[in-house]
Amino acid sequence: MRIGEVARSAGVSVRALRYYEEQGLLTSDRTPGGHREYAADAVGRVRFYQQLYAAGLPSRRIAELLPCIDTGTTTAEQRDMLDAERARLQGRIAELTDALARLDEIVAAAEARSA
Amino acid sequence: MRIGEVARSAGVSVRALRYYEEQGLLTSDRTPGGHREYAADAVGRVRFYQQLYAAGLPSRRIAELLPCIDTGTTTAEQRDMLDAERARLQGRIAELTDALARLDEIVAAAEARSA
DNA sequence: CTTGATTCTGACGTCCACGTCAGGTTCTAG
DNA sequence: CTAGAACCTGACGTGGACGTCAGAATCAAG
Structure with missing residues (x-):
């Protein structure tokens, strides 16, 4: 291609x-x-x-993970990084979910006024 | 303060x-x-x-939303924007959840090898 | 072989949420 | 009244993931 x-x-x-x-x-x-x-x-x-x-x-982290993505083998360091990224991601999902809830509040309040 | x-x-x-x-x-x-x-x-x-x-x-969008956050009133345009942001957020949460699952796959594969 | 579409390599530009430094002013404790 | 902490206004720097433009070369079709 x-x-x-x-x-x-x-x-x-x-x-x-x-x-x-x-x-x-x-x-x-x-x-x-x-x-x-x-x-x-x-x-x-x-x-x-x-x-x-x-x-x-960031690109750099992805590049660091590439070997273990491709070969399936990991060093202890890479496993730590994977765990850290997992935790970070879960945190971000929680943040976004919370932000979504707050936006929903605003929408709900706005709809209540317009209705 | x-x-x-x-x-x-x-x-x-x-x-x-x-x-x-x-x-x-x-x-x-x-x-x-x-x-x-x-x-x-x-x-x-x-x-x-x-x-x-x-x-x-981005700041600009937040600034555009400020009036309806503060006053609780919204124009049709602002409601559309709120809905759009809501949808975007839900999309992002889905993306992150998916990315998390893929990281989990990698972790699981790595643990299987090392175990 | 010609033409138009696609691709190539630099290399500078962009956006965004600040970091950081310079040089000066204000505040507060003693 | 004085020292040091906190604050002020510019204004340039930063990092990341590309956008974009220039100028040249390659590719696929007829």
């Missing part, structure tokens, strides 16, 4: 894909002319990265 | 409070000498803003 197709399939920009490669998150072969050629799993990987970005993980 | 006390109570920096004022999110009186003097509800407001920031709302 070429970069444009991967971008469209994954719903990101071409620039983003080049950026991921810069950060060591995505690899590609090259055509004789130098154009990138992606393996079939590229789209899935990119979608996964987008999830992790949305979860607040 | 003076700015340092508000900052400590709310768990943010002094700089952040000045920034919120710059963005029209927070008001303050001034002492004759020009120092800021905050009302009692400032801490609560700041905590709320932090929640909304954590939820991904």
Whole structure:
């Protein structure tokens, strides 16, 4: 697959894909002319990265987790990091849920007035 | 309350409070000498803003919502925005929950290998 | 072989919530 | 009255994930 197709399939920009490669998150072969050629799993990987970005993980952390994602083996340090990220994520979900509740209060109050 | 006390109570920096004022999110009186003097509800407001920031709302949007938060009245446009933000938040919570599940998969796989 | 679409490599620009430094003023305790 | 803490206003710096533009090369179709 070429970069444009991967971008469209994954719903990101071409620039983003080049950026991921810069950060060591995505690899590609090259055509004789130098154009990138992606393996079939590229789209899935990119979608996964987008999830992790949305979860607040920076590229650097994702890169650190890559080996254990790909090989399934982890060092104690990586397991600690995974646990920490898990905890952080759960915290964020709680925060968002709380924020949602407060927005709901506002909506409810507004509807009460307009009704 | 003076700015340092508000900052400590709310768990943010002094700089952040000045920034919120710059963005029209927070008001303050001034002492004759020009120092800021905050009302009692400032801490609560700041905590709320932090929640909304954590939820991904930029200052500009918060500022747009301020009138309906404060007065309880909303225009149709504001209600639409509130609904949109609500939906966005729910979407994000779903994303994070999903990302958490994927991290869990990795942790589980790693533990299986090490066990 | 030509044309138009796609891709390439730099490299600077952007947005946002502040951090940080400079240089000066105000407040408060003793 | 004085020292030190706290505060003031600019204004530039920061980090992250790209956007965007320039100028050139490659690719796929006819």
